[in-house]
Amino acid sequence: xxxxxxxxxxxxxxxxxxxxxxxxxxxxxxxxxxxxxxxxxxxxxxxxxxxxxxxxxxxxxxxxxxxxxxxxxxxxxxxxxxxxxxxxxxxxxxxxxxxxxxxxxxxxxxxxxxxxxxxxxxxxxxxxxxxxxxxxxxxxxxxxxxxxxxxxxxxxxxxxxxxxxxxxxxxxxxxxxxxxxxxxxxxxxxxxxxxxxxxxxxxxxxxxxxxxxxxxxxxxxxxxxxxxxxxxxxxxxxxxxxxxxxxxxxxxxxxxxxxxxxxxxxxxxxxxxxxxxxxxxxxxxxxxxxxxx
Numbered sequence: 001x002x003x004x005x006x007x008x009x010x011x012x013x014x015x016x017x018x019x020x021x022x023x024x025x026x027x028x029x030x031x032x033x034x035x036x037x038x039x040x041x042x043x044x045x046x047x048x049x050x051x052x053x054x055x056x057x058x059x060x061x062x063x064x065x066x067x068x069x070x071x072x073x074x075x076x077x078x079x080x081x082x083x084x085x086x087x088x089x090x091x092x093x094x095x096x097x098x099x100x101x102x103x104x105x106x107x108x109x110x111x112x113x114x115x116x117x118x119x120x121x122x123x124x125x126x127x128x129x130x131x132x133x134x135x136x137x138x139x140x141x142x143x144x145x146x147x148x149x150x151x152x153x154x155x156x157x158x159x160x161x162x163x164x165x166x167x168x169x170x171x172x173x174x175x176x177x178x179x180x181x182x183x184x185x186x187x188x189x190x191x192x193x194x195x196x197x198x199x200x201x202x203x204x205x206x207x208x209x210x211x212x213x214x215x216x217x218x219x220x221x222x223x224x225x226x227x228x229x230x231x232x233x234x235x236x237x238x239x240x241x242x243x244x245x246x247x248x249x250x251x252x253x254x255x256x257x258x259x260x261x262x263x264x265x266x267x268x269x270x271x272x273x274x275x276x277x278x279x280x281x282x283x284x285x286x287x288x289x290x291x292x293x
Contacts, residue, residue: 016218016237020244023217032256034249039171042163044243047131048073049083052232053141057094060143064090064151068124069229071236073134076243078236083127084229085120087148118152125154133157136209136235138164165238169212172245176215209234216241 024031042048050071057063066089072081135141146156169176209231213220218237 016240020241021248023241024245024248028252031245031249032252034172034245036172036246036249036253039168039246040163041168041242041246042132042134044073044076044239046074047129048163048239049128049131049133050078050232050236050239051133051135051141051145052228052235053144054228055144056089056091060140060147062091063094063144065144065148066093067228068120069227069232070124070127071232072127073236073239076240078233081127082229083124085124087117087120090151117148121148121152121154132163133161134163134165134235134239136165136212136231136238138162138167165212165235165242166208168242169208169215169238172242173215177211209238212238216245 050073052069053065054067054069055063055065065087067087068083068085070083072079142157142159142162149156210220212218213234216238218234218241220234
């Protein structure tokens with residue numbers, strides 16, 4: 001389950017990180033209006049685990065996770081360490097998920113049996129350790145994940161373990177709509193869901209990730225299958241870009257505050273000089289009056 005991968009995925013995340021400053025300064029007038037108030041984001045200087053899951057359907061009460069994909073991040077970069085595992089479905093896989101998942105890999109897994117779900121979850125927890133988890137649409141994914149732990153009689157992960165890239169994006173860019181249309185999804189998944197318009201559900205999780213990436217000019221290649229591993233890679237790119245934007249906004253706000261303080265100090269000095277001049281004039285007038293007497 002745990003692999004060390006130095007593929008193009010890792011290089012792409014590094015590109016997303018390094019190209020972010022250029023994106024920021026090209027759109028400085030827009031980004032400088034960003035408010036960091038109420039923004040909850042992880043300390044990226046510490047180890048983070050980027051997580052995504054494929055499920056049998058959308059409703060956590062009637063579906064379960066069948067695939068987990070994770071990447072390790074440190075200081076805005078993927079280290080190459082990743083976790084990838086499958087769980088057996090306890091519910092029927094809905095039609096849309098059948099079109100999304102990497103069928104060949106999943107069929108091979110279910111056919112061979114592979115390791116038990118308990119071992120997969122234990123390996124996942126071992127990979128996470130005491131690190132924070134970055135996920136897109138944290139509330140939904142956290143519910144699915146903790147349902148798995150409850151089913152297998154394992155302790156649930158606390159809410160503060162999770163950081164949500166969707167919430168971060170919406171806080172930073174409240175005026176940007178994160179929902180995509182069915183037509184946009186058809187273009188993206190055209191190779192696997194062509195003519196499946198009636199079966200497509202425009203879910204917030206899928207749509208918002210694509211829209212966030214599109215707005216921040218993150219390259220999203222078309223794919224022939226849907227997988228948690230691939231989407232966790234997209235989330236890693238999104239997190240890398242958000243981190244740089246947040247860091248640059250913080251620097252910009254500090255500069256603006258320093259400039260404001262400098263201006264206030266300068267104005268105060270000027271006011272004091274004017275007050276002193278006025279005081280000297282009054283003193284001179286009084287002195288002249290006394291001399292005339």
